[in-house]
Amino acid sequence: MNIKKTILAIETSCDETAVAIVSFVKRDNGVDYKVLAHALYSQAEKHAVYGGVYPSLAKREHQKNIIPLLKIALKEAGIEMEKKKVLSQEEKDSVEDMCGQDETLKDVLLQMLEYERPKILDYIAVTRGPGLAPALWVGVNAARSLAFVWDIPLIGINHMIGHIVIGFANGENIPVVETPILAVLVSGGHTEFVFKKKSGDNYEKIGETLDDALGESFDKVARMLGLGYPGGPRISEYATRSRIRGKTDLIPFPRPLTQKDTLNFSYSGLKTAVRRVVESYEKLEEHTKEDIAREFEDAAIETVLKKTQYAIETHKPKTFVLGGGVAANTLLREGLTNMQKIYPDIAFYIPDCALTTDNAVMIALSAWFERGNLSDPLTLSANAKESL
Ligand code: KG4
Ligand code: ZN
Numbered sequence: 001m002n003i004k005k006t007i008l009a010i011e012t013s014c015d016e017t018a019v020a021i022v023s024f025v026k027r028d029n030g031v032d033y034k035v036l037a038h039a040l041y042s043q044a045e046k047h048a049v050y051g052g053v054y055p056s057l058a059k060r061e062h063q064k065n066i067i068p069l070l071k072i073a074l075k076e077a078g079i080e081m082e083k084k085k086v087l088s089q090e091e092k093d094s095v096e097d098m099c100g101q102d103e104t105l106k107d108v109l110l111q112m113l114e115y116e117r118p119k120i121l122d123y124i125a126v127t128r129g130p131g132l133a134p135a136l137w138v139g140v141n142a143a144r145s146l147a148f149v150w151d152i153p154l155i156g157i158n159h160m161i162g163h164i165v166i167g168f169a170n171g172e173n174i175p176v177v178e179t180p181i182l183a184v185l186v187s188g189g190h191t192e193f194v195f196k197k198k199s200g201d202n203y204e205k206i207g208e209t210l211d212d213a214l215g216e217s218f219d220k221v222a223r224m225l226g227l228g229y230p231g232g233p234r235i236s237e238y239a240t241r242s243r244i245r246g247k248t249d250l251i252p253f254p255r256p257l258t259q260k261d262t263l264n265f266s267y268s269g270l271k272t273a274v275r276r277v278v279e280s281y282e283k284l285e286e287h288t289k290e291d292i293a294r295e296f297e298d299a300a301i302e303t304v305l306k307k308t309q310y311a312i313e314t315h316k317p318k319t320f321v322l323g324g325g326v327a328a329n330t331l332l333r334e335g336l337t338n339m340q341k342i343y344p345d346i347a348f349y350i351p352d353c354a355l356t357t358d359n360a361v362m363i364a365l366s367a368w369f370e371r372g373n374l375s376d377p378l379t380l381s382a383n384a385k386e387s388l
Helices: 044-048 055-076 089-099 103-115 133-150 159-168 214-224 231-245 268-279 286-315 330-342 361-369
Strands: 004-011 016-027 030-042 081-083 116-118 123-129 154-158 173-175 181-186 191-196 204-208 319-323 347-349
Touching (some): 016 055, 016 361, 030 361, 089 103, 089 133, 103 116, 116 133, 123 133, 154 361, 159 319, 191 286, 214 231, 214 268, 231 286, 268 286, 286 330, 319 330
Parallel strands (some): 004 123, 181 319, 319 347
Antiparallel strands (some): 004 016, 081 116
């Protein structure tokens, strides 16, 4: 019999507060799923003045928004709630312990928990890392408290696994994928290749950035050009205008580490090269900004494409998947779509643009595969540096 399971997931690792509720039915060809609710609040605009994510602001925003989003998600998913008897002193004390110093979260949580609980919810999942510690803790503490008081099994999820799993999902099904699997993960905090040799193995990191992450370099260059945060989409917008206009007079930027047989990346040299050019102008006209954005994007993305090809040649995967916020980049997506033609025997998975940046659906989907690996609500902790 195909049993239906429903998972509520929470994501607060960076500057997106997100709650999703997803139902699953196992099939022979994988698992069918339905997103019942997807409540997300992006703080990006609030961080824009800092040109990047400001951790204590992220924490405050998560504290303020997590419970309202949870209530919206429960309602949107049509999860039936029943009246909860008054909380016991033990339950109150435990929530207080789990929230630690976090008085704001404790108060809103206790208020909510005091009067209702979901009738049917099979698991609660939460991102435990990697990410910004103060931000992660808000989600982890909320999830622990909910799981404890509602007596629902808790699953801690690695954020980067979420970025991989969402790549396999097609909107209604996650197929069984063949190993070996090669993933390239490109986000604001990560730029790495991970490899899973056979089913049951963990993902192993086979290459990573030695300095800046790819998304971070987009954000930093956007800041130099005064384009705002997040930089990725802004840089692409400017670069596209330059391409439409035609040739540029700029000398192309270096393609870092592409001459060497390595799967590691380095983006700080490219960033410095951009800075030098920016500083050579007394005043940056719009068309110069557009040309710089274009040359930067060409160099940054060509590097990923070259390295990906090298990783494919050396590791011979059957499945390739792209993940992380920079997966929304059109140039990267087009480059990989073309590469797919060179390797017809490899299944390429490129995620739906709408779900490339941080969200809780990816955490719920990962939790389906991790449901045999439960966490104790009293002891689960956030791990800012968690590896795969
Ligand atoms: O995965 P994500 O939402 O958060 C982290 O876990 O870091 O990734 C955010 C990053 C930001 O650096 C943002 O500038 C970048 O992804 N990004 C892009 C694009 N959209 C978002 N970079 C390049 N091109 C894009 N279209
Ligand atoms: Zn992310």
